[in-house]
């Protein structure tokens with residue numbers, strides 16, 4: 593922080609003005625710099641860096657999405673396999689409910 597900024601902070605404090613913001617943000621590119629430091633920058637350079645960063649982030653999220661889709665498909669296949677093991681469908685019960693009832697009955701009768 594420069595002498596100028598220190599002096600301005602003291603004046604703000606003495607006169608009851610709110611303190612200066614800690615940082616400033618370029619309204620064009622989002623570049624952030626500390627109060628009292630030189631905020632000079634090239635928006636196009638900062639935006640190019642941001643675009644590169646976002647491309648990496650998009651790639652990461654696409655990979656995560658692929659893994660989630662594969663996991664969901666695997667769970668769906670397992671669920672289908674389990675439900676198809678229910679040979680007889682009971683009226684008023686879904687296959688899921690029947691399968692769950694079979695499991696609960698088997699678990700409680702073995703005690």
Ligand SMILES: [Zn+2]
Nearest residue numbers: 618620621635
């Ligand atoms: Zn900018």
